[in-house]
Amino acid sequence: MAYTKTTTTSYGQRLSGSLKGIVGGLVMFIAGTCLLWWNEGRAVKTAKAINEAQSVAVHVDDVSSVDPSIDGKLIHASAFADTKDILTDDIFGVRELAIKLSRTVEYYQWVEETKTEKRDKIGGGEETVTTYTYEAKWVGSPVNSSDFEDSEYRGENFVLTNVKDEKQLAPTVTFGGYMLPDFLKAGISGMKPVQVNMTEAQIAEWNKEIRKSLGIDSNDSSNSTTVEKLAREWNRKRNWLQDVGDSTQLVHVKDNVVYFGQSPNSPQVGDVRVTIEKVVPADVSVIAKVNGSTFEDYIAKNGESFSRIEMGTISAENMFQHAHDENNMLTWILRLIGVLLVVGGLKAMFSIVTTLLKVLPFLANIADAGIGIVSGVLGIVWSLLVIGIAWLVFRPVIGIALLVVAVGGIVFLKSRAKKKTQDDVFNATPPPPPTAAR
Structure with missing residues (x-):
């Protein structure tokens, strides 16, 4: 309402x-x-830098080994971006050979939305009617509901657990005989789901920690100015725990999603959803300046920097056109x-x-x-x-x-x-x- x-x-x-x-x-x-x-x-x-880079870039067919003759040159090449590094997300028992590992966290929260209508009054005054509506939906971070206008929804938000987003890059990614620097690794795309295989012990520990986190610490009420706010939050958590009961499973794992809540099919305010994805080794095309056994940006005469990485085997002409x-x-x-x-x-x-x-x-x-x-x-x-x-x-x-x-x-x-x-x-x-x- x-x-x-x-x-x-x-x-x-x-x-x-x-x-x-x-x-x-x-x-x-x-x-x-x-x-x-x-x-x-x-x-x-930017256009001049791209044109300059295109005029000096040389295509290299084979980058399987480091070639001293192209050191310091801007090159275009296609090869397999590979890694032997194992990236881990220990709290979810994930170990994957990957170039990137991504953890994305969402929270099911009440969100306040406003619609304002202004009406002029005779005499120059103005009447502003603001309508506040509330919708429970998935968001990227917890929503502070303590300042909601409608007292019915004020203080209703909480989360079962706080988990941070995380993105990892493999320390070593090879491009033939060369090493890709982080700024080129970051451009490798193609996220794929990771199969999460949490052990029974890990799931049990998460269930225990969630129930513990919903408990009340009496020391939190020492500041009298926050008593009312905390009391409402505590009551919300208590009611939630009473509805759930001690035997209800609060951690659900399916494919690449870890779900914290009573049921993934029926989300409730406070539920948390964690999605794990990875980028696996793949063919890429690179335009960058060779620096020993790695790469760096090409600096044009006007001071602009240029480098580029695209997925697949892409010609230099097409890559420069994409940049334009x-x-x-x-x-x-x-x-x-x-x-x-x-x-x-x-x-x-x-x-x-x-x-x-x-x-x-x-x-x-x-x-x-x-x-x-x-x-x-x-x-x-x-x-x-x-x-x-x-x-x-x-x-x-x-x-x-x-x-x-x-x-x-x-x-x-x-x-x-x-x-x-x-x-x-x-x-x-x-x-x-x-x-x-x-």
């Missing part, structure tokens, strides 16, 4: 908030402008973020006009719509101007060419409009002669 809270803001408070909004809007506008400028420079530097594609995608994403910051900043700065008119809500609504349109248009124009100037600085040849095309287009459109006006005047039908009076 939803919980609703209503608050009222006076006209004076709204004006004060709008004044603060001007400052916040200015910060957003400047941040968006700086992001747009920096992004264009970043995109060009990723750079282009990031460029457009950052452009969009920059434009949104600029537009949002302008709207926040102009919001004082809307607030001044809030004494008559219908006028404020008209002004708000107008400000939204104006902010959007000005924001997009400003963003294009910043990007255009950045192109003149970072891509002068393309920037000047585009500027010439743009100016030529404007001149052409103006000349067409002028010619059309002249033609309309020339071809205009003269008015009929006046009729003679009878």
Whole structure:
């Protein structure tokens, strides 16, 4: 059931908030402008570094042994990324030959979600209706429910056990006769489930520890300011233990999942789910600078670093193209973020006009719509101007060419409009002669 809270803001408070909004809007506008400028420079530097790397990279067919003749060179090669290391997760009895071992932990918790609706009042005030809803779902970390608005859900969250996420890399991963450094190991993907085989003794120990962790330590109540909060949590745990009973199995193992709770098929608040996965040896393709028997980043003349690893046997041409594609995608994403910051900043700065008119809500609504349109248009124009100037600085040849095309287009459109006006005047039908009076 939803919980609703209503608050009222006076006209004076709204004006004060709008004044603060001007400052916040200015910060957003400047941040968006700086992001747009920096992004264009970043995109060009990255593209130049990729092109430079592509021009000097050499393909090596065989990397089965260390070749001193390619030391210090940027190479492209494909080989089997292998390891003999055994990675372990002792608390779950896992021992696997793997390049990576990952433990992902999820908690079943009440999560508070809010929906806010604002209503203008005659006289400039504002009524805010906030609706709080609660949903139990799997999340990546325990949720503190002590600050929930609805007292019915406040303090209801707890966890049967706290287990940390963990990611391990094999110390030694070979690439033919070479060793892969950590930054290249991290790029090897393809997670596969690990078969968890916990012993009966381990499961029994986990059951014991969970019940023990749900017990009450009287020393925790020494701080009187937390007594009410702790009492509610203790009661929640006590009730849970009473419902479960002493003989209920609290640890369930299936495939690569360890489940802490009464039933994996019927999750309850407090349950914990641990998933174990691994990355096994596989074929990979690498572009990196050879440094003895290992690799390092290639540093371009502009200071940008470049290296790359992809799964499977991939040609150098395709790998460099993928790098360009990723750079282009990031460029457009950052452009969009920059434009949104600029537009949002302008709207926040102009919001004082809307607030001044809030004494008559219908006028404020008209002004708000107008400000939204104006902010959007000005924001997009400003963003294009910043990007255009950045192109003149970072891509002068393309920037000047585009500027010439743009100016030529404007001149052409103006000349067409002028010619059309002249033609309309020339071809205009003269008015009929006046009729003679009878």
